[in-house]
Amino acid sequence: MTDFTAMQILAPVRLGRPLDVTAGGLLDRLRLTLVSAGYAASFVPSLALAILSVLCVALGPALGLGVLLAQAVVPATAGLTALHRRVSGRLLDEEITPGYASPTQGLRWMRDPARWRNVGFLWFSASGGFAMSLLPVALLTLPLTWLILALTASGWIWLLLLVLSGPALVAWWFVTPPLVRARALTERAMLGDSRVARLEQRVERVEESRAETLDHNAAEVRRIERDLHDGAQARIASVGMNVGLAEKLVHTDPEAAAALLREARETTMDALDDLRSVVRGIHPPVLADKGLTGAVQALSLALPVPTSVAVEVPRLPAPVESAAYFAIAECLANTVKHAAATRAWVTGRYDGDRLRITVGDDGRGGADATGSGLTGVARRLDAFDGDVRVLSPAGGPTLVELEVPCRTA
């Protein structure tokens, strides 16, 4: 118990039962007083940085000097607040994360509310925070000072002061734990990742993925338009022409008319062929009919690499099924193209709120998670807040894990 490692000094604050006067309680209050002294000592760097921060803002626009100064002040503030986050986090037994918007690039921190809250904290630490942390230290050290003086300087006045300061010790006993805890809580509120900041970050990510999804959809629509235009549409137009011509020739040259009709019939087959491949690219019919389970099975039948499928999932919303299907198809296409695998497998399950798919092969590994194929997979799933993890050490095997949060259809 007396082994004062940093771990124990910064052990979580327990308010417990203040009326129990025990040796353990005394020791605990002594270490909290030490912590409080540390908090109070932070007054010096806090005040310095707070003043420098004001200077930055004041000088910034006028001279550009403030910008230079900020290059030093902002990281120093970040360092000091990081220390406070760690200390207060330990005392509250939780992690306090800063929630900065992004790494300091140029002057981007100017727009980051978390950085401005840091500055606010500096002023708190140099004023009210200082007072509240100094109090336990003062309550303990004053009587001690009178005691030492009474013993060493031998004057009745010290003894009187010592007796009179008795209530200070009582107050010290009672206020130290709540004050330290209050300071830690205040720091969490000021330095922690606020709910608003978290939501802001999330909105930013959603906006990004929405923009990507819209781009992707626009490109898909253009591709479909082009496929229809160059394929089925052109062929059906030619059927119309041939039939028209055959109609004209049917009496004068029946043989030529028959030939034209035969050609028209063959062209309709090609047109249907085109339409089928367009439809497969949009939403495979087997996916619509049988869901992910049947569609992945059907997919595996067409692969040159023997592929076992163990996908047992209920019907999910069509957009999720489609995204998952094309993601799996892309992974398997990668396996066929690059892995030189002798076998592949797909497993899938749904636990009530997440769809989890694993696509694996026994190939040579080394799959590039930043390649166009796998980033395409990630982008598809991003629109649903999904995740992709690629485990592909050189030499294999390769595992791609896909996860999408969703409800059943």
Place this chain on the structure above:
Amino acid sequence: MPDSLRPDSLRAVLAEDQALLRVGLTRILEAGGIEVVEAVDNAPSLARALARDDIDIAVVDVRLPPTHTTEGLEAATAVREARPAFPVLVLSQWVEPLYARQLLAGGEGSIGYLLKDRVADVDAFLAAVRQVAEGGTVLDPEVVAALVTARSRPLDRLTEREREVLTLMAEGRSNAAIAARMVVTEKAVGKHTNNIFAKLDLPQASDDNRRVLAVLAWLDG
């Protein structure tokens, strides 16, 4: 069998939900001497029609009301459970090897699975209907192509010519038909098929339908 009385006339049930195609198919079947005794446009009516005992074959679309998914396929499977080897020709806008596997699972023959596109070649389509009615197996070239592509590596053992014969065989064609298609003698085709069976280690089968099923089972396996 009712058709023993009318050897040339087959009696068929047709299920197709799109009116234009239903009329077109009826017209083509009747032109080929196949009587369409009932043409239905949804799954419950199809189930009722398939209970009739005066029919020789059913021609059904895979996708039918009410859910527009695989009602036709399920109806085909169900009727063949109740009436083993009852001839069914399944038509679809697209073909899927997975469904071919479901249809072939019984290993009984009398089954066909074709793209609707094939109907445009009227004579070939009518021949396919008759072939299924007589116990044969007819599979769309596109299904076979998908299976052959999937098994491309083991098929490296075959020569180009043998692979061509295998593909035609899998579609359900007899030696005579294959010979006509490839413009060679039937004897030459027989030689190729023997080689194929030997190379793929398949059991030799004398009748056409068993042979087709063996090839398909190998391709699908």
